[in-house]
Amino acid sequence: MSSPTSRRRRDRAPGPSAGRQGLPQPRRTPQPPPAPPSTRQVTGWLTRRPASLTEDEHQQLKAVLGGCPELATAHQLVRDIGDMLTQRTGALLPAWIDDAVAADLPGLTGAALDEATFPVDTRNS
Known part of the structure; x- marks a missing residue:
C-alpha cells in the first residue's frame, strides 16, 4: 500500500501534456x-512561354x-505545335498529328484528324 506522501507526489507529478x-x-x-x-492561374502557366514563369510557378x-x-x-x-509554328518547322507536323491521334485527347485528336484529312504542304518548311 502506498503512503499518503507518495500519493501526493504522484498526484502532483506533471503528466506528458502538462x-x-x-x-x-x-x-x-x-x-x-x-x-x-x-483555373486562371493554371491556364496562365500552360499558355505562357516557359521562360517567363518564375521558379515557383514552374514547380x-x-x-x-x-x-x-x-x-x-x-x-x-x-x-x-507552338514550337512548330514559331520556328516554322512544318515538316514535323505529320509526326505531331500521329502523336496527337495516339494521345486520344478530346479536342486535340479532332484537330489532328482534321489536319490529317486536309494535309498541309510542308515541302517549303
Whole structure:
C-alpha cells in the first residue's frame, strides 16, 4: 500500500501534456494545406512561354501536370505545335498529328484528324 506522501507526489507529478507548473500545454492546430491554384492561374502557366514563369510557378505547374497525365500530354502537344509554328518547322507536323491521334485527347485528336484529312504542304518548311 502506498503512503499518503507518495500519493501526493504522484498526484502532483506533471503528466506528458502538462507544462512546467502542471498546466496543460495549448494544442497546436495543424496548418491547413495551401489552396489549390485557380483555373486562371493554371491556364496562365500552360499558355505562357516557359521562360517567363518564375521558379515557383514552374514547380506549381509541375505538380499540377504530375496529378493529371492527360493534361501533361495535352500541354506537351500544345507546346510542340507552338514550337512548330514559331520556328516554322512544318515538316514535323505529320509526326505531331500521329502523336496527337495516339494521345486520344478530346479536342486535340479532332484537330489532328482534321489536319490529317486536309494535309498541309510542308515541302517549303
